Each structure stands twice: as C-alpha cells, then as structure tokens.
Amino acid sequence: MIAATLTAKRLLSEASQTWELSFTCSEPLTYQPGQFYSFVTQRDGKQEVRAYSLTQAPEGARMVLCLNRAGWYSNLLCNLETGGTVQVQGPYGGFVLREGPGIILADGVGIAPVAAMVDALLRAQSNAGPLHLLHTASSESEMFYRDRFEHAEREIAGFHYLPLPGVEVAPHLEEILSQAGDEKPTAYIVGLNAFAAPLRQWFKDRGWDRKQIVFERYD
Ligand SMILES: Cc1cc2nc3c(=O)[nH]c(=O)nc-3n(C[C@H](O)[C@H](O)[C@H](O)COP(=O)(O)OP(=O)(O)OC[C@H]3O[C@@H](n4cnc5c(N)ncnc54)[C@H](O)[C@@H]3O)c2cc1C
Missing domain, CATH: 3.40.50.80 (Nucleotide-binding domain of ferredoxin-NADP reductase (FNR) module)
Structure with missing residues (x-):
C-alpha cells in the first residue's frame, strides 16, 4: 500500500462541487496516463475501495485528482486537510491512448x-x-x-x-x-x-x- 499525503487543494467548480487534490506519495508512481488508483479505507470495520483517475502524466511521487463531492468517501477526501494521509494502491485500468485516430x-x-x-x-x-x-x-x-x-x-x-x-x-x-x-x-x-x-x-x-x-x- 502507498501512503498519499495531501499537499494542496482547490475548488474547481462551486456549482458541481468539484475539487482538485494534489498529493505526495510515499514512493514514485509508475502508471500510464489515463489509469486510476484505488483508495482503500475502513468503514464500520469493513474495507471500502474507491477508484480515482490521475489527471497528470507521471511525475515522481506526485498524484493529482479531480473529483466531485458525490457521497461518503468523496466528501471525506474533499474535506481532508493538507497534511492528511490516505492509503492507495495501483495503478489499474485500461483507459489509455492507443495508436491511430x-x-x-x-x-x-x-x-x-x-x-x-x-x-x-x-x-x-x-x-x-x-x-x-x-x-x-x-x-x-x-x-x-x-x-x-x-x-x-x-x-x-x-x-x-x-x-x-x-x-x-x-x-x-x-x-x-x-x-x-x-x-x-x-x-x-x-x-x-x-x-x-x-x-x-x-x-x-x-x-x-x-x-x-x-x-x-x-x-
Ligand atoms: C475506474 C474509475 C475511475 C474513477 N475516477 C473518478 C475520478 O477521477 N473522479 C471522480 O469524481 N470519481 C471517480 N470515480 C468514482 C469514484 O470511485 C466514486 O465512486 C465516487 O467518488 C463516489 O463515491 P462516494 O463514496 O463518494 O459515493 P457513494 O456513497 O459510493 O455514492 C455514489 C453515488 O454517487 C453518484 N455519483 C455522483 N457523482 C459521481 C461520480 N463522480 N462518480 C461516481 N459516482 C457518482 C453515483 O451514481 C452513486 O449513486 C471513478 C470510478 C471508477 C470505477
């Protein structure tokens, strides 16, 4: 599991309550642009997992998300203060660019x-x-x-x-x-x-x- 520490947050849209969150991870990330990481946490003694796509090309241990306040976990993430840490694993997913048009x-x-x-x-x-x-x-x-x-x-x-x-x-x-x-x-x-x-x-x-x-x- 990788620890991700929040370094910055900014509101992208008031209307849709969309936030951009920037994290520094405990290790460099190697992923293909378009892939996502799984955010793993506990709720009432049960494991909960939510996926978030990364919004930038790989750059060391940096991880940037763009997410809406939708329900339980996304609100928890959007409410996180800088310095707060979450646990992630990945990368996952096949939503990546292919050759050609x-x-x-x-x-x-x-x-x-x-x-x-x-x-x-x-x-x-x-x-x-x-x-x-x-x-x-x-x-x-x-x-x-x-x-x-x-x-x-x-x-x-x-x-x-x-x-x-x-x-x-x-x-x-x-x-x-x-x-x-x-x-x-x-x-x-x-x-x-x-x-x-x-x-x-x-x-x-x-x-x-x-x-x-x-x-x-x-x-
Ligand atoms: C591969 C993958 C990549 C994803 N990447 C992103 C991302 O980059 N940014 C992001 O905001 N979310 C992303 N999601 C959705 C994310 O994983 C969560 O499902 C979302 O944040 C809702 O979780 P929650 O605990 O807040 O809400 P829950 O309590 O689980 O409730 C979810 C409810 O909110 C509705 N809803 C409203 N807006 C969203 C939304 N944006 N995503 C999912 N459900 C929504 C759903 O229809 C559902 O009814 C991704 C999901 C997948 C499977």
Whole structure:
C-alpha cells in the first residue's frame, strides 16, 4: 500500500462541487496516463475501495485528482486537510491512448484521465493521430482543464478540443465522424454510466467493434 499525503487543494467548480487534490506519495508512481488508483479505507470495520483517475502524466511521487463531492468517501477526501494521509494502491485500468485516430467523449469529471493523456502528449510534444476531444457537462464552470486542452490544440498537431457545456454531444459526434469517412477512429468514452452506456451503444449500432471502444464508467 502507498501512503498519499495531501499537499494542496482547490475548488474547481462551486456549482458541481468539484475539487482538485494534489498529493505526495510515499514512493514514485509508475502508471500510464489515463489509469486510476484505488483508495482503500475502513468503514464500520469493513474495507471500502474507491477508484480515482490521475489527471497528470507521471511525475515522481506526485498524484493529482479531480473529483466531485458525490457521497461518503468523496466528501471525506474533499474535506481532508493538507497534511492528511490516505492509503492507495495501483495503478489499474485500461483507459489509455492507443495508436491511430481517436475520438474522446468525456462528461464532467470523466475528463480527469483525459487531462493526464493530454498532459503526456504535451510533455512529449508528440502528434496525435488525429484526436478529437468532446467534453460535455452541465455548465461552463465544469469545463475543467480547458487551458491545458486549448494549449494542446495549439501545440499538438492533430489534436482538436470541443468544449460542450450544456450542449448535446450527438450532432457534433455525427459531424466529426462524417469527416472521417469510412475510417473508424477508436472511441474513448468516460463518465457516469448514464452518459457512457448510451454512447457505447451508439457506436456499436454504427458498426464499431467492441475492441474499438475504450470504455470507463465511474458508477
Ligand atoms: C475506474 C474509475 C475511475 C474513477 N475516477 C473518478 C475520478 O477521477 N473522479 C471522480 O469524481 N470519481 C471517480 N470515480 C468514482 C469514484 O470511485 C466514486 O465512486 C465516487 O467518488 C463516489 O463515491 P462516494 O463514496 O463518494 O459515493 P457513494 O456513497 O459510493 O455514492 C455514489 C453515488 O454517487 C453518484 N455519483 C455522483 N457523482 C459521481 C461520480 N463522480 N462518480 C461516481 N459516482 C457518482 C453515483 O451514481 C452513486 O449513486 C471513478 C470510478 C471508477 C470505477
């Protein structure tokens, strides 16, 4: 188990009660951008585990999360004072970038693993093949990491960012895919199940194979 000590916290959105929490861990972290760690704790004598995606490319023992106050454990994390410690293990998960063209659909804090992927592209100054990012949420204040994505759009050839606050994703998706012709870009879908499951079905209905869909649901 790795000990993670909170070093900084900031409120990203009052409306959605979303926080960014920065930790220093007891050892350097080796993970692929897009992966998550499991946060392990006890509640009434029983072990509880919650997953959180990391929002930046690996950088020593640093761990940065983006999370909503949703229920019991996320409130506990958001209430943690700097200097407080939690126990984590990982990395886990297959929500990582593949070679070739892709379209990423993220809702709300589902943007967290995407922020890590794009941080890695920026650090490597690598091209994207092409990669479209569509981020939906109910309000403008939830367009987290917008500066990073706009910066990436200027710096990374092939990277396109479309913030969609309060906007339906389907028409934009249709338009982007119509420009891709017959090619089927890898579909990356991440967020709560109510967002993610219908989109996965949308791609399946249009002939995407299971293997061409990289999917992560938060609940
Ligand atoms: C692979 C993976 C990665 C995840 N990464 C993140 C992340 O980067 N940031 C993050 O905020 N959460 C993330 N989650 C969700 C997280 O693990 C917890 O489920 C969430 O914080 C709720 O736990 P809780 O104890 O606070 O709420 P609980 O008491 O367990 O209640 C959960 C309830 O809150 C609802 N809910 C509202 N918002 C969320 C939300 N954001 N996630 C899950 N449930 C929600 C659920 O539908 C459910 O009804 C991830 C989950 C998975 C499986």
